[in-house]
Amino acid sequence: MHPAFSVIFLTTLIGVGQGLFIALYSAQAYSAIGVLPKPALVFMTTGSVFSVAFLVGGLVASIFHLGRPERAWRSAAMWRTSWLSREVIVLPMAIAAVAAYGVIHYQGWDLTLIGITPPFPGALSLLVGTLTTVVIFALFVCTGMIYACIRFLQEWASPLTVINYMLIGTGSGFTFAAALSTQYEPALTLFFAGWALALTLFALITRSASLIRNQRIKYRSTIQSAIGVRHTRIRQESQGFLGGSFNTREFFHGAHPWIFRFIKWLFIVLGFIMPALLLGYGISSDAPKLFIFAFFVQYVGLIAERWFFFAQANHPQNLYYQLVS
Amino acid sequence: MTQLALVIDLNVCVGCHACVTSCKEWNTSGSAGFMSDDRPYGENPTGTFFNRVQSFEVGEFPNTEVVHFPKSCLHCEDPPCVPVCPTGASYKRPEDGIVLVDYDKCIGCKYCTWACPYGVREIDEHQKVMKKCTLCVDRIYDESLPESERKPACVLACPTSARIFGDVHDPNSEASVAIDEAGGYTLMPEWGTKPANHYLPRHRARIRIHEDELVRADNPLKKETERPQGPVEGQTLDDVTSW
Ligand code: SF4
Ligand code: SF4
Numbered sequence: 001m002h003p004a005f006s007v008i009f010l011t012t013l014i015g016v017g018q019g020l021f022i023a024l025y026s027a028q029a030y031s032a033i034g035v036l037p038k039p040a041l042v043f044m045t046t047g048s049v050f051s052v053a054f055l056v057g058g059l060v061a062s063i064f065h066l067g068r069p070e071r072a073w074r075s076a077a078m079w080r081t082s083w084l085s086r087e088v089i090v091l092p093m094a095i096a097a098v099a100a101y102g103v104i105h106y107q108g109w110d111l112t113l114i115g116i117t118p119p120f121p122g123a124l125s126l127l128v129g130t131l132t133t134v135v136i137f138a139l140f141v142c143t144g145m146i147y148a149c150i151r152f153l154q155e156w157a158s159p160l161t162v163i164n165y166m167l168i169g170t171g172s173g174f175t176f177a178a179a180l181s182t183q184y185e186p187a188l189t190l191f192f193a194g195w196a197l198a199l200t201l202f203a204l205i206t207r208s209a210s211l212i213r214n215q216r217i218k219y220r221s222t223i224q225s226a227i228g229v230r231h232t233r234i235r236q237e238s239q240g241f242l243g244g245s246f247n248t249r250e251f252f253h254g255a256h257p258w259i260f261r262f263i264k265w266l267f268i269v270l271g272f273i274m275p276a277l278l279l280g281y282g283i284s285s286d287a288p289k290l291f292i293f294a295f296f297v298q299y300v301g302l303i304a305e306r307w308f309f310f311a312q313a314n315h316p317q318n319l320y321y322q323l324v325s
Numbered sequence: 326m327t328q329l330a331l332v333i334d335l336n337v338c339v340g341c342h343a344c345v346t347s348c349k350e351w352n353t354s355g356s357a358g359f360m361s362d363d364r365p366y367g368e369n370p371t372g373t374f375f376n377r378v379q380s381f382e383v384g385e386f387p388n389t390e391v392v393h394f395p396k397s398c399l400h401c402e403d404p405p406c407v408p409v410c411p412t413g414a415s416y417k418r419p420e421d422g423i424v425l426v427d428y429d430k431c432i433g434c435k436y437c438t439w440a441c442p443y444g445v446r447e448i449d450e451h452q453k454v455m456k457k458c459t460l461c462v463d464r465i466y467d468e469s470l471p472e473s474e475r476k477p478a479c480v481l482a483c484p485t486s487a488r489i490f491g492d493v494h495d496p497n498s499e500a501s502v503a504i505d506e507a508g509g510y511t512l513m514p515e516w517g518t519k520p521a522n523h524y525l526p527r528h529r530a531r532i533r534i535h536e537d538e539l540v541r542a543d544n545p546l547k548k549e550t551e552r553p554q555g556p557v558e559g560q561t562l563d564d565v566t567s568w
Contacts, residue, residue: 001439067433067453074430075411084436085411149409152442152516220515221442223381227394228510228524231383237391240345240377243370246447250438316513317444320379320396 001153002250003310009061011143012172012302014091015165017054018136019173020047020180021098023195025129027177027188032126036191041105043185048102050180051173055095083149087142094139097132104128140166147309154217155313160210167206168271168302171199175275175298178291189288196291197279200298204272207305211264214312221316236322247321253311263308271301328402328422328494329460330521331477332503333395336528338487340380340393347482348376348397348458355463357428361451373449375458376479392527395488397479398445398458399512399520400424406437406446415455422494422521423462428454442516460490493521 024047030036063069078085103109104125111118111127118124144162151157174196181189223234239248253260275298282290352375353360362372376397383390400417404424407415414430415437417423426437426446431454438446438455446457461477464470474481480488491500500523503509509523 065434067435067448068431071412071430071432074414075432075434077413078408078411081408082411082436084409084434088411146436150405150440152405153439221513225513225515227381227392228512228526229381229383229392233383233385235382237380237382240342240379240396241370241374243364243368245371245377246373246438246450247444250435250448251444315439315444316442320444 001310001313001315002253003307004065006061006063006065007310008303008306010058010065011165012058012299012306013054013061014058014139014143015169015302016172016176016299017051017058017098018094018139019170019199020051020054020176021094021101021132021136021173022170023174023177023192024048024051024101025133026195027191028122028126028129030191032120032122037187038122039188040185041108043181043188044105045102046184047177047180048098048105050176051098052095052102055091055098059091059095083142083145087139087146090135090139090142094132094135097128097135101125101128101132137166140169152221152316153313154219155210155214156309158210158213160206160213163206164203164210167199167203168305171196171203172295172298172302174199175279175291175295178279178288179295182288182291186288189291190283193279193283193288193291196294197276197283200272200276200279204268204276207272208268219314219316221319223319226316226319236320239321239323245321247317251315251318251321255311260308260311263304263311267301267304267308269301270297271305272298274298274301326422326494327420327492328400328521329465330400330422330491330493330500330523331397331460331480332489332491332493332500332509332523332525334487334489334503334507334525335392335394336487336507336525337485338378338393338395338483339485340378340391341484342378343482343484344395344479344488345374345376345378347478349374351461351464351478352459357463358452360456361449363450371450373447373456375445375447375456390527390529395479396443396445397522398424398441399443399518399522400458400460402519402521403517404441405516405518406441409440410437421492423460424457425459425462426455426457428452428456431455442513442518443520465490493523 024044027036027039031038066072075085075088079089110124141162144165147156148158148161174192178189178192178196181192224230275294278290278294282288349360360373364370376395378393378395381392381394383392400423404417407417411434412430412432414427416425418425433448433453435448446455449456465475465477467475476490480490489500489503491498493500495501503525504523507525509525511520511523
């Protein structure tokens with residue numbers, strides 16, 4: 001497939017935004033049971049603002065993918081059958097929910113607002129945070145399923161696709177939270193960095209699993225089944241036109257095989273190994289500034305990861321478009 | 326139930342592209358607006374087509390044949406492109422099984438093309454909406470046309486009659502009979518999309534020649550001065566009679 005930058009930015013940005021929210025919420029949940037100190041108000045609100053910004057940034061990037069963005073509202077119609085439609089509904093819900101979570105923190109609202117005595121301080125934000133977490137995970141599932149549900153794209157048609165979206169997004173969000181907390185809440189930096197390291201390593205395992213899986217794929221469609229002629233040697237002579245068409249532009253990445261392989265190693269190193277090393281070194285030698293660096297390296301790596309994710313998928317329609325002439 | 330479809334006879338298709346040009350001519354002039362056609366005579370021409378004719382070489386020289394292979398939307402009975410469409414712009418008509426795109430609803434997200442294994446949907450680079458074969462839905466029901474012309478433009482244009490149009494659910498239609506008699510098949514049956522369009526396979530024209538058929542045993546018109554020699558032991562009936 002041809003990697004479109006609109007979709008690359010959409011999926012990576014919302015991944016960070018979602019992961020960042022999970023980081024904020026887990027810090028609050030941990031502190032509610034007394035394992036962690038209570039996170040500073042300024043950190044929770046700034047964190048929420050950043051999370052919303054990442055999600056909105058993704059939404060804006062997605063608009064560039066549409067031919068007719070002015071009709072985008074129509075895409076909420078078919079949520080019964082289409083994962084894309086579901087994502088279109090859940091993404092604004094997630095933005096609204098995270099925004100509400102941030103406002104509740106900023107205003108210091110609690111259940112007293114609706115006349116209930118809170119069992120413990122911050123009960124309202126914890127409740128809203130729990131509901132938001134559900135929405136955030138629903139968004140991960142929608143995004144992953146958009147790709148995983150297309151059974152012809154055998155590289156994507158696997159539960160690993162959804163798992164990778166979840167782990168990679170959450171990992172990068174925790175890295176961002178670690179970087180952000182160095183400015184606003186140093187007491188929680190190690191907590192975020194520790195989880196960021198664990199999630200990044202875990203994501204490395206599942207992403208490698210999908211790389212290994214994809215290397216062994218046996219394609220179900222062949223040139224024989226594509227044109228229905230049973231002969232071992234079939235060669236395309238003409239695809240019916242001289243120049244390019246939508247079919248030759250949308251479904252081929254067009255990069256040199258050398259670049260293709262290079263990007264694979266680039267994303268493994270920049271997206272996973274380097275950030276893990278930086279996080280690990282930052283934790284062990286108490287150098288929190290490294291976490292900021294780790295986030296930028298990881299984000300660049302994840303752009304490469306998403307590029308490769310698209311480029312690697314091989315669509316059966318390509319069997320009909322093997323030769324320009 | 327009705328399922329309109331095309332049946333394409335690969336045995337007679339000569340790859341002349343008459344269906345491609347007539348399709349474009351009809352559909353670019355319709356009420357749905359033009360179909361993109363950029364730099365048609367310049368460098369790197371590109372455009373939107375509902376129908377493409379491709380050619381494949383089967384076999385190894387000198388034992389080769391070329392299969393010309395017209396390809397357009399197959400109007401699948403279980404179309405994977407329809408449920409993924411977020412707007413409902415892509416739909417399958419229950420009354421005749423034609424899969425259509427509502428150009429006023431489509432947002433040009435291209436998701437449906439990912440979900441079609443056959444590569445027959447093409448985005449229009451100028452109108453920014455998805456386009457694909459409509460089976461000439463705007464002409465097959467047009468009562469201002471004579472009955473014989475209420476067929477898709479490609480079918481009427483084909484000089485070898487390689488394209489048969491009809492209801493594949495009606496066992497007595499010309500299309501169904503052709504599928505039945507010539508062993509019509511569908512493309513990529515492995516995905517369970519149940520394409521409505523069928524293809525009729527190539528039959529290789531062969532004559533079987535036995536060795537003894539290459540030697541003249543008789544000389545019925547007595548044209549040759551020297552008669553072919555029969556076996557030495559005796560004469561055959563051919564040597565002494567002529568008819
Ligand atoms: S051939 Fe492709 S576009 Fe046409 S109905 Fe089947 S899946 Fe949809
Ligand atoms: S490009 Fe148009 S028809 Fe295709 S899935 Fe998107 S909205 Fe539906």
